[in-house]
Each structure stands twice: as structure tokens, then as C-alpha cells.
Amino acid sequence: MVKSRVSRGMLLTNNLPQLQNLVKRDPVAYKEEFLVQYNHYQSLLRLQTVAPVAGASTQKDNKSTELFADLINFVSQTAQCYPVETKELPAQLSALLLGTGGIMAVKGDLRETAVKNLIMLRNKDVIDSIQLLQTLLPLLPHAGKELRSTIRKTILTDLKVSNQKSKNHRLNRVVQGLLFNIIEAGMGAEVVGNKGKGKGKEVGGEAIWAVMMVRELWRKGVWTDAKTVSIAALAAFHPNTKVQSAAIHFFLGSETDDGKEDDTTDEEDAFREARRNIKGMEHRGGVNKKTGKRRREMITANKNANRKRKQKEAAVGNNANFPALELLHDPQTFGEKMYDNLNRHDKQYSLEHKVLIMQLLSRVMGVHKLCVLGFYTYVIKYLTYHQLQVTLILVSLAQSVHDLTPPDVLTPVIRKIAQEFVHPGVGAEVIAAGINAIREVCRRQPWCMEEDLLGDLIEYKKSKDKGVATASGGLLQLFREVNPGMLKRRDRGKAAAMGLVNGQVAAYGRTQEGADGIEGLELLEEHWAQQRKEANGGLSDDEGGDIDEEDEGGWDNWDVESDTGSESSGWNDVISDDEDLVISDSEDEDGKPKTKKKLGRKAQAAADAAMDAEDDVEMADNDDDDAKSVVSVATTATSEAKKMSLLAQQKILTPADFALLNELRLKAAREAAEQGGGTAAKRKLAQLEAAKRSSSNDEQSRFLTEDEILGARKRTKQNYEERMESIRKGREGREKFGSAKGRKTGTPSSTTNREKKRNKPLMMAVHSNSVVQKKKASLRDKQIRLRAAIDKQKKMKH
Structure with a gap:
């Protein structure tokens, strides 16, 4: 019995996956076997303080490296079964990666093994996100391409999941502090510049990964606070021009630095790889024989690459990052420092x-x-x-x-x-x-x-x-x-x-006055009056009648239709229903007013102006000239009060109502332009159409593009794809191009000689000259005719 137990122990020592399976099934029964392997792992770990295992070159040391990696995998997989014995495991893996605690930092495959096992411990909730990210973030600049991709994906996923239900402020503060320290560590270096290549080596390039993390988290909506913007603002003055450029692109809203970074995202790598494939195809096309198949492959590859580029530009956009610009702390100081940096290093920057x-x-x-x-x-x-x-x-x-x-x-x-x-x-x-x-x-x-x-x-x-x-x-x-x-x-x-x-004209520095009323409100009123008239069977409502509150659904998804970028400070106190503003011309015997109307502030002001103007008319009866001027003022004020009293008094407009109002204004402007309204009507129509195109972001109209500076230009020469696209559009809705000879049309017509030949009786065709000559042809003539037919068929296939 003892012999079988010893042999089983020897077998398990050499087969760690089997022991791992048994430990997970019954941790208590296999605790001694686990401790044997754990002690072996600690022995190899202590050797890292003297000579790192990963730096070995002999065959014996390579076997020790493989054994150490297997033991790390084994202990990490079974750590949750023995939490007391393995409580130091996360700190040991972190020390292996960062080179702290007197332990030499590992490299190569052993580093990748330690990273994957540390991520696995986080997935099993053995460690929290802070412990994981405190190890992975400093490791990010020094990792290889594949390992860096894994680390970035892990950090982004962990932060996104942690902030999914609610903001994890503690985790965000820790990670933001780490990124801030990474950027700040290189701020004291000397500016080398990028104007003269090879004159010096820029330092502090590891900060670019902090900026890329900030940019990616902002794009995914995980971080949208002012502290995130402050990290990018600090990086905008970094001595390293690559870090500086990445931070500037964050504020400009572009995703990449025009492909000039050495290490970019996976999507950028795929796009660059596609471009390299196209260059290779062009080279092979210039060397090898030109065929139709190769030309079609080149066209397809170009289309795919252009489609990917357009999708990437559409997803990212070339517009500024407006929320980030708005969240800048002390923008005046930021602008002055930006200009000072530009002016001071004018000869160093490209x-x-x-x-x-x-x-x-x-x-x-x-x-x-x-x-x-x-x-x-x-x-x-x-x-x-x-x-x-x-x-x-x-x-x-x-x-x-x-x-x-x-x-x-x-x-x-x-x-x-x-x-x-x-x-x-x-x-x-x-x-x-x-x-x-x-x-x-x-x-x-x-x-x-x-x-x-x-x-x-x-x-x-x-x-x-x-x-x-x-x-x-x-x-x-x-x-x-x-x-x-x-x-x-x-x-x-x-x-x-x-x-x-x-x-x-208003003088310099004078602000424009605020808008008085809602432009085009009468169009919305006429639209609803027409709808009520149609619903009532042609009967019109009384003027000034109550507005039906049947469109309560206009408030559905009102927060989505509104500007989501602006933050509201909360609800504002308004007059309640019990405190309605009462306007009455006289009172009855009970002292109650005869009429009650809810008026807005502007409508009330207009009504007061109208009443004051009417009083002025009564006081100015003796002077005809003064009376005429006052009457005109009274008429204008009364009409304004009447216009505002229809909708502004009785209904709160919903976002759907404002959308309908914009459509009605656009329709009215289009009709006025078509009916000969002149340049003023056309200009107003152009303004409304431009406002509709930029309605997704009102701030977008502030910024210009190169096309607006270049203006209207002559049409440039079309490339092959554009010419083919115009040809395809021209062929839409017409018959297939080609000769109409032999086609059957609706009108009766004579038949061709070929059709007559098909319908010729067989006995007459046998005695025809063409058939007789074929029968008398020699074997050589038949061979020539047959080969010509075969060649013709081959050409038709190609």
C-alpha cells in the first residue's frame, strides 16, 4: 500500500496537469502534494534574487525555466483552493514582473506567463482591480507587441466592467493617478524636437501609452470627467513630441497621429497591412504579365482598403472633441502655455x-x-x-x-x-x-x-x-x-x-440681444388648427380655443433628443397650478374674476404693453398726429400679444413639437424661394438647411474645414472608380446597350437572313452551296476550320 502511494506521488510530481485536476476535485486529500510543488516553486523564486531563471542559456537552465513556468501555472490555478498558503502569490507575481522586493524582473515567455496568471487571479476574484492595474500599467511601455496588446485589452475591459453599473470612483482615481505619474515623470526632460531627424533621442516615450489609454477610455465613454481632460492637457506640454502629438489629437478628435506612431491599435495595424498588400500587388503587376484577373483583384483590394478608411474616418470623425475642450481647467492659462511652447520651440518642431x-x-x-x-x-x-x-x-x-x-x-x-x-x-x-x-x-x-x-x-x-x-x-x-x-x-x-x-451696426464688444419669442410659432399653430379642422369634419375651432393635450407622447425619449453633452443642474422651481397668474378685466359680485388665463412671462409683458398703449390712445384724442403714432404702437403691441397668446400661454412645447416646427419653417422657406422670394428667401432657406445638417452638434458650426477656405473649384479629373460609378448610374432605367438588330419589338417587322436560314426546309438546306462545300472539303480544311472554332471558343470564355 505504501509502495503504491509513493509511486502515485512520483507520478503526480511529473504530471502537474493531472495533479491540478485532482487538487481542484478534492483539495483536502491532496494538500500534501500541493505543498510539495509549492515549496519547489518558492525555491525557484528565491533563485531570482541571485540569478534570473529567464536569462539562462544552457539546456539545463532552459529546462529550469520551463519548470518554473509550469509551477507558476499550477500554483495560480489552484490558489483559490488554498487561500491561506498562497496569500503571497499575487505580490510575488507582481515582484517578478516589476523587479521589486529584491527579485530580478523576468523577461520573455516567463513574463507573459506571469501576466496571464495574474489576470486569471483577477478573473477569479483572488485580487481586485487596483492590485492588477497597479502592476500592468507600469509594465505596459516595456512589454512586447503581443503582450502589450493583451495588457491594453485587459485594462480597458476591466475598467469598462467596473464602471458599467455605476462609476467606481476609487478605482478611477487610482488609475488616473498612475497615468498622471507616468506622464509627469518625463516632464523635466529636455525638448529635442522632431525637425531634424537623428540629432537626438527623445526621452519619456513611455508616456504615450498613458495618453493612448486616456484617449481609448474617453472614446468608449468610461471616463468623461475633468480629471481625464487634465491628464491629456498635461501631456500636451510633454517634451516628447510623440506624446505631445497624441495629446493634441485627443483634443482635435482624430484617432491616430496620421499613422506616424510606431505602435498603434490593432485596427490601425490591419489597415497598414492592407495598404502594404496593395503595394505588393502593384509591384507584382508591374513585373509579371498583366491579366484581367490580376487587374480585377487590384480593383477589389483598393475598394476594400478605401472602404475601411472611410468607415474609420466616419467612426472617428475629423471634428474637435467638444466636451474635452469645454472641460479644460483654466483655458486662458492653457492657451498661453500652448502659444509659449509653440513660439519657444519654433526652430525645433517640424x-x-x-x-x-x-x-x-x-x-x-x-x-x-x-x-x-x-x-x-x-x-x-x-x-x-x-x-x-x-x-x-x-x-x-x-x-x-x-x-x-x-x-x-x-x-x-x-x-x-x-x-x-x-x-x-x-x-x-x-x-x-x-x-x-x-x-x-x-x-x-x-x-x-x-x-x-x-x-x-x-x-x-x-x-x-x-x-x-x-x-x-x-x-x-x-x-x-x-x-x-x-x-x-x-x-x-x-x-x-x-x-x-x-x-x-452694433459697436465692438457689444453682445447681441436675446431672442424675443419663438420664430415661426404661428406655423405650428396653423398646422395644428388644420389638423383639428380635418378631425372635426371641416369645422374650424374658435379663435383662442384651448389646445388639446392629446400629444403627451411628445415627451417620450425627451432626454435622448435633447443635447446629451450638457449637464443640467436639476429641476427649476416654477409656478404651481394653485398659483396661476390671473388676468381679469372686472370682477363679479363674489369678487372672483370672470376670466382666467395662464400667461408666460413674455406674453404678459406684451399684454401689458398693449394695455398701456390703449390707455395712451385714450389720452391722446386731442392731438391727431400723436394719436396716429400711438395707435400704430398699440396695434403692433396688440398683434404681438395676440400672436404669443395662442400657444405660448396654453401649451408647453415638447422636443417633438420643436422638431415639427423646424420642418414647417424649412417647408415655408422652400415655398417662398420657389415662388420668387428673391435672394433673401434663398439665403434663409440655405441657413435653415445648414442648421438642419449641423443639428447634431451646434458647436460644430464654429469650426471650419479646408473646403470652406478653398471654395468652389473646377471639377477634378475622375479616377477609374468614379468613372465606372457614373457609367453605372447612367445605365439605370434604360435598355441594355447594344444593337437592336434582330430584337423582337412590339411592332411587326421583317425577319433577318439568319432567322430565315433557321426556318429553311431540310431538303432545301441539304442542297445548298454551304452544305455541299462542307461535304467536299478535304481533311486538312476540316482541321483548320475545327482549330479556328476551338480558338474562337477559348477567346469567348476569356
Whole structure:
């Protein structure tokens, strides 16, 4: 019995998977066998303090490495069966990975084994997320490609699951602190720059993985607080340009750094691999014989790669990360430090990197209305038409301007753009881009324009080039709306001239007055009145009747339709039903008012104005001129009060009502434009359509694109795919291309000779010349004819 037990123990010592299975089934019975293996594991662990097992090179040491890895797997798999004996196991695995506690850090396959077993202990709840992430995050910059992918996926999944039901603030604070420390550790290094390649080696590159983690967690919606933004804001001033670029792309809303990072996500690697395959196919196509099959394969590969690229761009978008820009702490200091970094290292940074910084700085200035005046002096030297990426520089310049920017700072910039871009010595596209850039700057700050320069730019509306004429016309139309006094009398137009009589342009720094009422509310009222009339069988409701509350469903999913990005501070106190505002002309005997109406604040103000105006009419009977003016004021106030008293008093509009109102306004504007409403109606229709396209994000209209600066251009030459697509669209709805000969049509027609030949009687066909010649043909002629037929069939198949 003792001999069989000893032999079983020897067998189990050499077969760890079998012992692992037995231990999980009966931990109490196999505790001694487990302790034997655990002691062996600790012995090999203590050897790490002297000479690491993973660094061995001999065959004997390689066997020790494999045995140590097997023991780590065995102890980790059975740790939950003996929690008291293995309580130090997680700390030991962490020390093996990080090289703490006097233990040498392991590398290679042994490191991967330790990471996987540590992740397994977290999945079994032996350790918590904080213990796991405190080990994996410092390991991330030093791991290999495959192990790094595993670590990143584990960290993202763990944080996402931990914050799924509710925010795990304790875990988030710990991880954010670790990422902050990783970035802050390299802030004191010297800036090398990326303008001259090979002049120096940048340090602190491990911080890029912290920025990538922040960007991925923000994109997945796990972290959306201000502390996350502060981590990326700190990385935007990191000495390492790669870290800096990744942080800037976080705020710009783009996913990748234009493919310039050495290590990127799996999707980026797959896209780059697809592009490499296409390059290889193009090379083989140039060397080998060109066939139709290879050409079709090339077209298919290009289509797939372009589709993946477009899907990636659509998912990520090229728009700014608006919530992150809004959550910036002290944006004025952030903008000043960003400009100081740009100006100080101007000779060290490459042009691409400087343009990135300009884009971020301009968007922060535009969103928060900052005044970083040195930026406009700095950007002047880049405003030349032969400058690389000058379109993006012009976009950044226009985005940085707002209504609080001092005009005297922008005037030299406008003058420089006009001198460099708008003159006869450059091409038409350059002139159009310059005028469009000036227009976008003046749209945000009209007072920066000089009257003489404006007159010269408007003269380009007579240009023969479409892009130049369109750009000049847009500038003219802008000043007709914002400041027609700067235009010559012949350029003002009828509407602008009438605007000068009725009012004057607001001075610099003066904010616009708030909207009074809801534009187009009468359209919604007429729409509902028409619906009630149809429901009542053609009977119209009385004017001022109550609005039915039958559309309670308009509040369904109201929080989804509203702007989810803004956070509400809670419910606001309003007047309750018991405290309705009562308006009464007289009272009955009981002292109760005869009529009661719920009025809004604006409607009540309009009603009071109307009542005051009527009193003025009664007091001004003796003076006819004064009476006429007061009557006009009273009529206007009464009509405004009547207009607002129909819907604004009796109904709270739901998000669905506002959506219907926008559709009605768009429909009315379209009808007015079709019925000859003139340029004003067309302009209003264009504004409503643009507002509808950008309704998903109102802030999106603040930022420009390169197409808006370049303006209308001639159609470029189509590539092969575009030509084929236009051909396919042209073939839709028409008969198949080809000869109509021999086709059976609806009208009777004569038959062809081939059809007559098919219907010829057999006895007549036997004596025909073609059949007789075939019978008399020699064997050689038959062979030639047969080979020709075979060749023809082969060509038809291909």
C-alpha cells in the first residue's frame, strides 16, 4: 500500500496537469502534494534574487525555466483552493514582473506567463482591480507587441466592467493617478524636437501609452470627467513630441497621429497591412504579365482598403472633441502655455507639428473666447501662398477669431493675406482662398476690415473665374448683412440700404440681444388648427380655443433628443397650478374674476404693453398726429400679444413639437424661394438647411474645414472608380446597350437572313452551296476550320 502511494506521488510530481485536476476535485486529500510543488516553486523564486531563471542559456537552465513556468501555472490555478498558503502569490507575481522586493524582473515567455496568471487571479476574484492595474500599467511601455496588446485589452475591459453599473470612483482615481505619474515623470526632460531627424533621442516615450489609454477610455465613454481632460492637457506640454502629438489629437478628435506612431491599435495595424498588400500587388503587376484577373483583384483590394478608411474616418470623425475642450481647467492659462511652447520651440518642431499646435490653440481660443494676442503676430510669417499646409494655417487663423478679439490686432493680418494671396501675380485658386479666409475672419470680427481694402476685394466679383467671383460675392453679401456702411452705395443693395435707415451696426464688444419669442410659432399653430379642422369634419375651432393635450407622447425619449453633452443642474422651481397668474378685466359680485388665463412671462409683458398703449390712445384724442403714432404702437403691441397668446400661454412645447416646427419653417422657406422670394428667401432657406445638417452638434458650426477656405473649384479629373460609378448610374432605367438588330419589338417587322436560314426546309438546306462545300472539303480544311472554332471558343470564355 505504501509502495503504491509513493509511486502515485512520483507520478503526480511529473504530471502537474493531472495533479491540478485532482487538487481542484478534492483539495483536502491532496494538500500534501500541493505543498510539495509549492515549496519547489518558492525555491525557484528565491533563485531570482541571485540569478534570473529567464536569462539562462544552457539546456539545463532552459529546462529550469520551463519548470518554473509550469509551477507558476499550477500554483495560480489552484490558489483559490488554498487561500491561506498562497496569500503571497499575487505580490510575488507582481515582484517578478516589476523587479521589486529584491527579485530580478523576468523577461520573455516567463513574463507573459506571469501576466496571464495574474489576470486569471483577477478573473477569479483572488485580487481586485487596483492590485492588477497597479502592476500592468507600469509594465505596459516595456512589454512586447503581443503582450502589450493583451495588457491594453485587459485594462480597458476591466475598467469598462467596473464602471458599467455605476462609476467606481476609487478605482478611477487610482488609475488616473498612475497615468498622471507616468506622464509627469518625463516632464523635466529636455525638448529635442522632431525637425531634424537623428540629432537626438527623445526621452519619456513611455508616456504615450498613458495618453493612448486616456484617449481609448474617453472614446468608449468610461471616463468623461475633468480629471481625464487634465491628464491629456498635461501631456500636451510633454517634451516628447510623440506624446505631445497624441495629446493634441485627443483634443482635435482624430484617432491616430496620421499613422506616424510606431505602435498603434490593432485596427490601425490591419489597415497598414492592407495598404502594404496593395503595394505588393502593384509591384507584382508591374513585373509579371498583366491579366484581367490580376487587374480585377487590384480593383477589389483598393475598394476594400478605401472602404475601411472611410468607415474609420466616419467612426472617428475629423471634428474637435467638444466636451474635452469645454472641460479644460483654466483655458486662458492653457492657451498661453500652448502659444509659449509653440513660439519657444519654433526652430525645433517640424511644420506638421506646429500646424497641429496651431489647430488646437485656435479651437481653444474660439470655444472659450480667449485673447492670446501673440498668436496673430506669430502666424503672420506663415501667411504666404507658397507655404506648405497654408490652407490649414488659414483655417486655424479664422477659428481663433471671435467677437471679442481686438480689431487692431487683426487688421495687419488681413492686410498681409490680401497682399500675399489677392493680386494678379498668383493663380485663381490662390485668390479665392485668400478672399475666403478674409471673409471667415470678418464673419467673426467685422470691424477688422478697412474700407478701401474691402472695396478692392469686392471688385473681384467681376472675375471670369468661378471660384474668385463666388468668394468675392460671399464677402460682399457678408458686409451687406453685418456692416453695409462700409460698402459703396452701388454695392449695398436694397435690403442693406433699408437696414441702414432702420438701425445701426452694433459697436465692438457689444453682445447681441436675446431672442424675443419663438420664430415661426404661428406655423405650428396653423398646422395644428388644420389638423383639428380635418378631425372635426371641416369645422374650424374658435379663435383662442384651448389646445388639446392629446400629444403627451411628445415627451417620450425627451432626454435622448435633447443635447446629451450638457449637464443640467436639476429641476427649476416654477409656478404651481394653485398659483396661476390671473388676468381679469372686472370682477363679479363674489369678487372672483370672470376670466382666467395662464400667461408666460413674455406674453404678459406684451399684454401689458398693449394695455398701456390703449390707455395712451385714450389720452391722446386731442392731438391727431400723436394719436396716429400711438395707435400704430398699440396695434403692433396688440398683434404681438395676440400672436404669443395662442400657444405660448396654453401649451408647453415638447422636443417633438420643436422638431415639427423646424420642418414647417424649412417647408415655408422652400415655398417662398420657389415662388420668387428673391435672394433673401434663398439665403434663409440655405441657413435653415445648414442648421438642419449641423443639428447634431451646434458647436460644430464654429469650426471650419479646408473646403470652406478653398471654395468652389473646377471639377477634378475622375479616377477609374468614379468613372465606372457614373457609367453605372447612367445605365439605370434604360435598355441594355447594344444593337437592336434582330430584337423582337412590339411592332411587326421583317425577319433577318439568319432567322430565315433557321426556318429553311431540310431538303432545301441539304442542297445548298454551304452544305455541299462542307461535304467536299478535304481533311486538312476540316482541321483548320475545327482549330479556328476551338480558338474562337477559348477567346469567348476569356
